[in-house]
Amino acid sequence: xxxxxxFKIPIGPQxxxxxxxxxxxxxxxxxxxxxxxxxxxxxxxxIEKACEERTFLQDVYxxxxxxxxxxxxxxxCFVQAxxxxxxxxxxxxxxxxxxxxxxxxRVHSHLLWLGVAGHEIGFDTLxxxxxxxxxxxxxxxxxxxxxxxxxxxxxxxxxxxxIDVSQVKxxxxxxxxxxxxxxxxxxxATSEVTIIKRLSGVGVLSYEDALRLDAVGPTARASxxxxxxxxxxxxxxxxxxxxxxxxxxxxxxxxxxxVRLKELLESFKIIRQVLENLPAGPIAIKAPxxxxxGEAISRYEAPRGEDVHFVKSNGGEKPERVKIRAPTxxxxxxxxxxxxxxxxxxxxxxxAAIDPCxxxxxxxxxxSYLDDARKKEVLTWPELHAYSIDWHRKRxxxxxxxxxxxxxxxxxx
Amino acid sequence: MSTVSNIVNWARIKSPWLLHFNTGACNACDIEIIxxxxxxxxxxxxxxxxxxxxxxxxxxxxxxxxxxxxxxxLVRIYEQMPEPKFVIAVGTCSCTGGVFKxxxxxxxxxxxxxxxxxxxxxxPASPKAxxxxxxxxxxxLKEK
Numbered sequence: 001x002x003x004x005x006x007f008k009i010p011i012g013p014q015x016x017x018x019x020x021x022x023x024x025x026x027x028x029x030x031x032x033x034x035x036x037x038x039x040x041x042x043x044x045x046x047i048e049k050a051c052e053e054r055t056f057l058q059d060v061y062x063x064x065x066x067x068x069x070x071x072x073x074x075x076x077c078f079v080q081a082x083x084x085x086x087x088x089x090x091x092x093x094x095x096x097x098x099x100x101x102x103x104x105x106r107v108h109s110h111l112l113w114l115g116v117a118g119h120e121i122g123f124d125t126l127x128x129x130x131x132x133x134x135x136x137x138x139x140x141x142x143x144x145x146x147x148x149x150x151x152x153x154x155x156x157x158x159x160x161x162x163i164d165v166s167q168v169k170x171x172x173x174x175x176x177x178x179x180x181x182x183x184x185x186x187x188x189a190t191s192e193v194t195i196i197k198r199l200s201g202v203g204v205l206s207y208e209d210a211l212r213l214d215a216v217g218p219t220a221r222a223s224x225x226x227x228x229x230x231x232x233x234x235x236x237x238x239x240x241x242x243x244x245x246x247x248x249x250x251x252x253x254x255x256x257x258x259v260r261l262k263e264l265l266e267s268f269k270i271i272r273q274v275l276e277n278l279p280a281g282p283i284a285i286k287a288p289x290x291x292x293x294g295e296a297i298s299r300y301e302a303p304r305g306e307d308v309h310f311v312k313s314n315g316g317e318k319p320e321r322v323k324i325r326a327p328t329x330x331x332x333x334x335x336x337x338x339x340x341x342x343x344x345x346x347x348x349x350x351x352a353a354i355d356p357c358x359x360x361x362x363x364x365x366x367x368s369y370l371d372d373a374r375k376k377e378v379l380t381w382p383e384l385h386a387y388s389i390d391w392h393r394k395r396x397x398x399x400x401x402x403x404x405x406x407x408x409x410x411x412x413x
Numbered sequence: 414m415s416t417v418s419n420i421v422n423w424a425r426i427k428s429p430w431l432l433h434f435n436t437g438a439c440n441a442c443d444i445e446i447i448x449x450x451x452x453x454x455x456x457x458x459x460x461x462x463x464x465x466x467x468x469x470x471x472x473x474x475x476x477x478x479x480x481x482x483x484x485x486x487l488v489r490i491y492e493q494m495p496e497p498k499f500v501i502a503v504g505t506c507s508c509t510g511g512v513f514k515x516x517x518x519x520x521x522x523x524x525x526x527x528x529x530x531x532x533x534x535x536x537p538a539s540p541k542a543x544x545x546x547x548x549x550x551x552x553x554l555k556e557k
Contacts, residue, residue, distance in 0.1 A: 013486050016465025019443060020435050021483055042482045043437050046516040053515075065512055068441020068537060112444060115451075131451035138448075149441040149537050359439045 005029055013042050017120065017348035020358040024351075028344060036339050038332060043362040051322040056082055056291055059319065060154055063309075066324060067360040068149050069112065072098075072105045073302035074309070074324070074360075075154040080235060081298035081311040082156050082319075086291050092237070092279045094158035099237040100274045101144065101153050103267045107178065108137045109303035110260045110267075113355045114185060117257065120348040121198050126188075133181045140174050143167055158284025168275050175268050182264045189257055199254035203338040203350035206251055213337060216330045217305020218263065219354045221247045222255035229301035241273045253353040260355075290317055302327055304355045326360030425471065425497075426551050428460035432470035432494070436487055436523065437513075438477025441537035442504035446474060449540035456544055459551065467493040472550070473527075478506040478513045479520040491527045499530040499550060503543060508532045 012023035021042035027034040047066055051059045064075040076098055083090060111134040118126030138148050144163055145151035153159050163171075189195055205215065210223035220227050228245040230238040246262040248255040293315040300307045305327030312321040331354040338350050392398070435443050449456045450463060464470050467490045479487060491500070502523040505511040510521040523529050530553075533546035 013483065014434055014467070014490055020440065021437070021486070042480065042486075043435070043477075044482065044518050045437055045478065045480055045513045046518040047513075050513070050516050062512055065439045065441075065536075068439040069444060071439075071441065128452050131448065132453060135448070135453040148539060149445060150439075357440060359435075359437075 006034065011347070017351075019116070020356075022356075022358045024347075026339075026344065026347070031343050031345070033339050033342055033344060033347070036336050038336060040332070040358060041362050043359040045362075048322050048324060051319055053318065055289070055317045056156060056313075056319060057289075059322065060156065061152060063322070063324070064150050064152065064154075067326065067357050069109050069357060070105060070302045070304065070307070070360070071150045072101050072153060073300050073307050074326075076102065076236070077298045077300040077302075077307050077309040078311065078322070079154045079156050080300070081296040081309050082291060082313075083287075084296040084298065085294040085311065085313050086156070086288060088157050088285065088287060090158045091282045091285060093162075093281045094283050095237045096274050096278050097159045097161075097163065097283065098154065099241070100163075100271060101141070101151060101159075102236065103270045103274070104137055104141050104144070105151075106267050106303045107264060107271075108134055108141065109355070110264050111137070113260060113303075113352075114257070117253075117349065117352050120352045121195070123195070126185075130185070133178065136174050136178055140171050143170065155284060155287075157287035158282070160284070162283050163278075168278070172272065172275055175271050179265065179268050182261065182268070186258075186261045186265075189261055195257075196254060199252065199257060199349070200250070201252055201254075202342070202346050203253045203256075203335075203353050204251055205334050205338050207249075209337055210251075210334065213334045214330050215305075215334045216327050217302070217355075218256055218259045219305065219331050219334060221245065222259045223251040224249045227306075229299045229306050233299055235298075235300065237274060238270075240277070241270050243270050253349055256353045290315065291319075304328060304357060304360075305330060307360075324360075326357065328354065328357045328361040332356070332361065422554070426554050428462070429471045429551065430462050430464045430469055431472050431474050432464055432467050432490070433474045433476075434487065434490060436475050436477045436483045436507065437480035437519065438504065438506060442476035442507070445537045445540055446476065446503060446543060449543045454540040454544060456540075456547065459548065461547065467491075468495065470494055471498060472547075473498065473500045474503055475500060475507050475523045475529075476503045478510045478516075479523060479526050481518050481520065484520060484526050487523075487526050499554075500527055501531045501533065501546060501550060502529045503533045503538050503546070505534050505536045505538075508534050511536065 006029050008025055008027050010025055012018050013021035023039045025037040051062060054062060060075050060079055063078045064071040066074045111130045115127040115130035142148045145153045205223050207224045210220045210225050224247055226245055226247050231245050243266045246259050248259045291313040293313055295312040298309045307327055308325040310323040311319055314320040335351055335354055433446055502508050506513055507523045510519060513519045531546050531550040533542050535542050
């Protein structure tokens with residue numbers, strides 16, 4: 001084929017296949033993808049900087065708004081780091097309640113994902129079914145926390161709301177219904193020929209590549225990597241509950257679907273154990289307003305994978321530095337690899353299969369060069385200055401004479 | 414108003430098409446917008462349909478504060494929509510900037526970039542509130 005058959009198409013920032021603004025520049029030869037350039041940063045709001053300007057307690061609610069789907073993940077991860085710095089040992093009831101909300105959140109997130117994945121492969125009936133069933137868990141979350149999304153459950157030193165016996169009963173009933181429905185979806189996913197044929201062999205990520213590209217969460221587990229923070233480094237009440245880490249060796253989108261569906265069953269298992277063994281006692285302890293100087297890293301298994309927060313305190317009311325590494329950032333490199341040499345039509349489902357959350361990911365803006373002559377990724381300040389002068393000069397804008405005139409003007413006056 | 418324009422207006426109110434655009438939201442409002450369109454809340458019973466392109470859309474549903482990256486794109490998408498067009502700002506962030514007000518990469522609410530017809534506050538705006546806002550916008554069109 002002649003070279004002229006290669007072309008580039010831009011996808012995004014606004015595109016029907018994308019739920020969030022991000023942009024992909026896809027190099028194509030016919031229907032085949034030669035390479036993908038991913039440009040993130042449309043959702044960058046500057047949360048990390050904003051955290052430094054607010055107190056620790058205000059930050060709990062701010063980091064919750066990093067991502068609306070896994071909001072509890074981010075706030076728990078943040079408070080865990082702060083509690084570690086302050087040396088706070090939270091009550092066990094608070095730990096259990098955190099675990100409970102975390103697992104309910106995983107259920108809602110995985111059901112949401114299943115619907116979106118169904119939508120991407122043109123199976124809109126599945127979208128409507130799962131989103132209908134998802135409302136059951138949303139009701140429970142609203143009952144427990146007072147809000148459907150962005151729960152505001154965490155505080156430094158524990159949780160803010162307690163649950164009573166009647167709520168436990170309602171939740172157990174809801175879990176039974178959801179388990180029935182999940183079993184039905186597992187049956188569909190493992191027996192429906194259309195789904196199996198559409199998803200098998202698409203977006204393949206081998207075990208070695210998953211390790212090399214540092215994939216996390218269900219994306220890694222579907223490639224056989226047994227990695228789960230809940231088991232490897234238990235936080236909250238995960239050390240007290242029994243559950244299995246689901247892995248699969250399909251290594252494709254189909255494997256990721258199966259892993260997520262089976263994880264739902266494990267989540268129900270955890271929710272049941274937590275509700276039945278809920279210890280009595282206080283739900284929070286008093287936390288100091290000023291957090292002593294120190295730093296901590298906190299890990300958390302969000303529905304999408306491992307979430308990492310770094311918090312540094314200088315002994316004041318406000319943190320000195322907060323760094324957030326969301327799971328999608330770890331998985332986005334794998335997407336690039338999965339798409340190579342695949343068909344363009346597979347792109348929406350392959351991207352959807354890592355369950356991307358770009359509002360989590362957009363922690364920084366990349367300044368990319370428009371010309372191809374880029375040689376270095378990181379520039380020092382004088383280099384950047386020289387580059388900008390050069391950039392303007394190429395476009396016929398020259399400030400050097402202006403600078404000279406200004407200098408002379410200052411001298412004479 | 415002539416009979417023809419009456420009929421056109423009637424048809425427009427009966428089947429408004431939406432375009433959903435995330436302008437830097439945290440996804441919370443976005444999932445609530447989708448939840449409003451799915452069986453429990455079923456916004457589609459008002460003849461509303463979600464569309465993929467601005468050229469087909471009557472109503473632009475925006476969520477999130479306007480980030481500096483997205484601003485140009487938002488204006489461009491707005492300009493691509495055919496007249497008459499309406500913008501709904503869903504969520505506190507898209508109304509005023511919300512918790513992100515003052516962040517270095519955030520401008521403010523949607524109305525700092527394009528004119529807004531309806532504001533739906535809430536963090537996130539619940540599906541019920543979204544339905545209420547959409548219906549209020551449609552009934553305000555009836556009077557015109």
